[in-house]
Amino acid sequence: MTTTLVTGATGYLGRHLVAELHRRGHTVRAVVRNRSRAEQPGKRESPSLAGLVDEWAIGQLGDESFVADAVSGVSSVVSALGVTTQKADPWDIDYRANLAVLEAAQRNRVDSFCFVNVIGGDRCTAELTKAKTAFALALSGSSISSLIINPPGYFSDMMQVFDMAKRGRVYLFDPERRINPIHGADLAAACVDRLESGEQGNWDIGGPDVFTWRQLAECAFTALEKKPRLTRIPPAALTPIQAIASLVTPRRADTLRFVTWGMLNDSVGEPVGTHHLAEFFAEQANTLSTDRW
Structure with a gap:
């Protein structure tokens, strides 16, 4: 089985992606900054990466030589890389760091690149979604077979509502708007399904309940x-x-x-x-x- 590089491997979705790829027999190379942290259980029941990673790429994606080494020899890239609670600029992470990996992937003639974006990101005014959209456009226009997966939000994101309910009251802007958030394991399975199919395209993917x-x-x-x-x-x-x-x-x-x-x-x-x-x-x-x- 060919080698798949996972960036953002220690995040909520990234951990589920590593687990799903490992379960299906892929050789997994995971980009992490700290292996010890990666081998601890993640937040919201996302798995430890202990025993799931075949090759560790430990370093910073801002380091050009590290990125080149991390991408060398892989057949596909799956990126769950993005700003969540960090204070980092989303343009540095969601756009520039992903772009550095994409450019290295093109130089190494990687077959496919799967990027996890967000539904409606091209219409949202937040810098976070602007940065993601800019990278998705760069990926779509690249020489690599591109797969862009757009979830509406993760179960872990819905904990904001759960925490408000725990305090006794939930505040909403438009109670009748609809969403079907998805569990990280289900989204990981959907990503790997499309990666293994050889398709390229852009998909809006949500959970089973609207x-x-x-x-x-x-x-x-x-x-x-x-x-x-x-x-x-x-x-x-x-x-x-x-x-x-x-x-x-x-x-x-x-x-x-x-x-x-x-x-x-x-x-x-x-x-x-x-x-x-x-x-x-x-x-x-x-x-x-x-x-x-």
């Missing part, structure tokens, strides 16, 4: 066995909220633009997978009960 944001919040309250309490924030209030946030921390203001855009627009992809958000929330609630004891 919710309105109201229903999603009620799902969290049900798991916590709490009475639903929802407050709708008028979209008109968003502009002054973002303006205030940008004065304090521009990075957080950009994250706010990204999150609220998702709440104000339908984000529904092709339903796939076997993991259900209600079960995920129930597991999180059960963990809370266990921790109390």
